[in-house]
Amino acid sequence: MALQTVRWEDGHLYIIDQTLLPMDFREIRLDTQEAVWEAIKSLRVRGAPAIGVCAAFGVLVGFRQLAPADAHAAQQAVRRVAGYLATSRPTAVNLFWALNRMRNAAEHSGAASTVESLFSSLEAEARSILEEDDATCRAIGESGDSLIRDGDGVLTHCNAGGLATAGYGTALAVMFRAHEKGRRFHVFADETRPLLQGARLTTWELMQAGIDTTLICDNTAAQVMREGRIQLVIVGADRIAANGDTANKIGTYSVALLAQAHDIPLYVAAPISTFDMSLSSGKGIPIELREPEEVTQGFGTRTAPENVRVYSPAFDVTPAGLIAGIITERGVLRPPLETAIAALGGGQTAFV
Ligand code: MRU
Numbered sequence: 001m002a003l004q005t006v007r008w009e010d011g012h013l014y015i016i017d018q019t020l021l022p023m024d025f026r027e028i029r030l031d032t033q034e035a036v037w038e039a040i041k042s043l044r045v046r047g048a049p050a051i052g053v054c055a056a057f058g059v060l061v062g063f064r065q066l067a068p069a070d071a072h073a074a075q076q077a078v079r080r081v082a083g084y085l086a087t088s089r090p091t092a093v094n095l096f097w098a099l100n101r102m103r104n105a106a107e108h109s110g111a112a113s114t115v116e117s118l119f120s121s122l123e124a125e126a127r128s129i130l131e132e133d134d135a136t137c138r139a140i141g142e143s144g145d146s147l148i149r150d151g152d153g154v155l156t157h158c159n160a161g162g163l164a165t166a167g168y169g170t171a172l173a174v175m176f177r178a179h180e181k182g183r184r185f186h187v188f189a190d191e192t193r194p195l196l197q198g199a200r201l202t203t204w205e206l207m208q209a210g211i212d213t214t215l216i217c218d219n220t221a222a223q224v225m226r227e228g229r230i231q232l233v234i235v236g237a238d239r240i241a242a243n244g245d246t247a248n249k250i251g252t253y254s255v256a257l258l259a260q261a262h263d264i265p266l267y268v269a270a271p272i273s274t275f276d277m278s279l280s281s282g283k284g285i286p287i288e289l290r291e292p293e294e295v296t297q298g299f300g301t302r303t304a305p306e307n308v309r310v311y312s313p314a315f316d317v318t319p320a321g322l323i324a325g326i327i328t329e330r331g332v333l334r335p336p337l338e339t340a341i342a343a344l345g346g347g348q349t350a351f352v
Contacts, residue, residue, distance in 0.1 A: 003162035003205075006045065006053045006130065008123075011064075013057045015045045018163055022204040030054075033062030033081050040088040040095070043195060047164020048238045048274055049133050052098030055085045056126040059102040063119060074115045078106040078122065090286040091247055091315045092238040093276045098129055130166050136271045137168035139329035141177030144234070144269055147327070148178040152185040152231040155221060155259075158192045158249035159201040160236025160269060170269040171234040172205060174327060179211050186212045188230060192249060193218055194294045194312065218251055225262040233259045234327070237270035244320030244337025245282025246270075250313055256322040265324035272328055272344060282317035290314050 007014040013030045019042065020026050028044070030036045036058035039045050045054045062081030068074040082099040089095060105125035109118050148154060154175065161172035169176065175187060187206055192198035199215055206213040216224060224230055233255060239247045246252075246268050259266040279285060292310035296302060304310075326333040326340075333340035 003167045005047075005050045005163050005165065005167055006057065008057050008060075008126065008130070013054070013061050015039060015054060016163065017044045018046055018201060019044050021163075021200050030058070030061060032065055033058060033084060036061055037085060037088045040085070046197070047159060047161075048092035048094040048236070049137070049165040049170070049271060050163065051089065051092050052094035052273065053126075053130050053133055053166050055088075055095050056098040056102050056129045058085050059099065060119070060122055060126060063122065068115055071113055071115060071118065074113075074118045075106055078103055078118075089288055091288045092274075094238075094271075094273050097273045101125060101129060133166035133271070134168060136273075136329040137165050137170060137173045138177075140170050140269050140271065140327055141168065141173035143329065143331050144174035144267065144327035145177035145181060145183070147232060147234075147267060147332075148174065148183055148185050149231070150184050153188060153224075153229040154185055155188045155190070155224070155230045155233045155255065156202060157190045157198060157233075157235050157252050157255050159197040159205070161202055161205040163201050163205060164236060169205070170271065170327075171236045172202070174234055174267075174269055175206065175211060176209055179209060184212075186214065186229075188214050188216050188221075188224055190218050190221060190251065190255070191215060192251065194290075194298045196298075197249065218254075221255055222258050222261075225258055225264060230259075230262070230264055233264060233266040234269055235266070237268050237274050237326075238315055239279075239285050240268070240270060240275045240326065240341070241279040241282045241285060242275070242277050242338065242341055243281050244323060244326065244333075244335075244341060245285070246318045246320070246323060246326075247282060247285045247287070247315045248318065250316050253316040253318045253322075256318040260322055266318075266322060267325050267327055267332075268318075268323055269327040272330065275341060275344070277341075282319065285315075285317055287316070288314040
């Protein structure tokens with residue numbers, strides 16, 4: 001399956017508008033930095049790696065829009081656009097990782113660089129980020145596929161599929177690869193209130209790949225576990241602290257507690273660009289708060305009284321102790337996760 005979640009063609013940035021799926025599969029073109037910011041904020045493009053890839057190309061869009069007159073102004077333009085796009089969503093560290101890469105590419109483009117040559121360097125860097133993401137996701141699939149055995153039931157939460165990356169996914173990459181290798185298993189997808197990434201996106205991707213899929217309400221997970229239908233949970237990640245604490249879509253922590261109660265292993269699948277080595281634990285991970293309307297009148301239908309108070313964090317943090325392993329492009333990290341992560345010797349530092 002070859003989704004092109006984010007595409008750069010003839011100097012233009014295109015994304016699949018994920019807010020329309022699964023009813024409508026439509027690409028939109030983002031021609032201004034404001035349009036890129038809005039697309040990230042409103043989840044037209046979403047999922048940690050995909051946000052990073054889109055923002056990298058977004059720097060090109062903003063750069064062209066600002067039309068810097070000389071090399072000095074060009075360097076300033078890159079910093080301005082990167083700084084602006086960094087305010088779109090706070091939790092997925094891949095956004096800051098990608099923007100840092102773009103800023104570094106600009107800074108190292110050479111003293112003799114012109115506006116045009118700087119643009120070319122930035123374009124090459126954004127293309128590398130996209131291509132590396134695809135290769136990384138395929139490697140994640142290869143690292144993890146043997147965890148899924150014939151006959152297993154696998155639960156996933158939110159969407160960590162091709163739509164959340166440049167095209168192959170993280171948690172779903174493991175499932176795609178196991179399926180490609182002929183293993184037969186069944187996936188239960190949590191619908192993922194309030195924005196229904198599981199119902200709208202994960203089931204759509206899995207069904208397109210020909211994988212047996214069942215959609216469940218979020219509050220059904222405990223019951224399907226008790227019924228013995230789940231042998232494995234695999235989820236994605238938006239930011240992983242140095243000790244292995246993992247931020248992912250709201251509800252992941254509940255799923256992890258349920259998995260522990262039923263003695264089911266929970267794996268996180270994520271690229272190394274999702275590790276934030278500047279944070280010693282998950283306590284420091286910024287959690288995005290979303291607008292009340294997403295809960296009270298999601299998708300247009302009012303389901304709660306007007307003016308009711310709403311608390312809607314978009315992510316929660318699963319403590320490392322509830323995680324059986326982290327599936328990365330360099331293999332599966334096993335507890336103690338802090339030691340395994342330190343041995344990777346990489347990861348991010350904060351966006352400055
Ligand atoms: O709010 P979203 O849809 O961007 O949240 C996405 C998730 O939580 C994913 O599980 C995570 O980004 C991993 S995507 C490979």
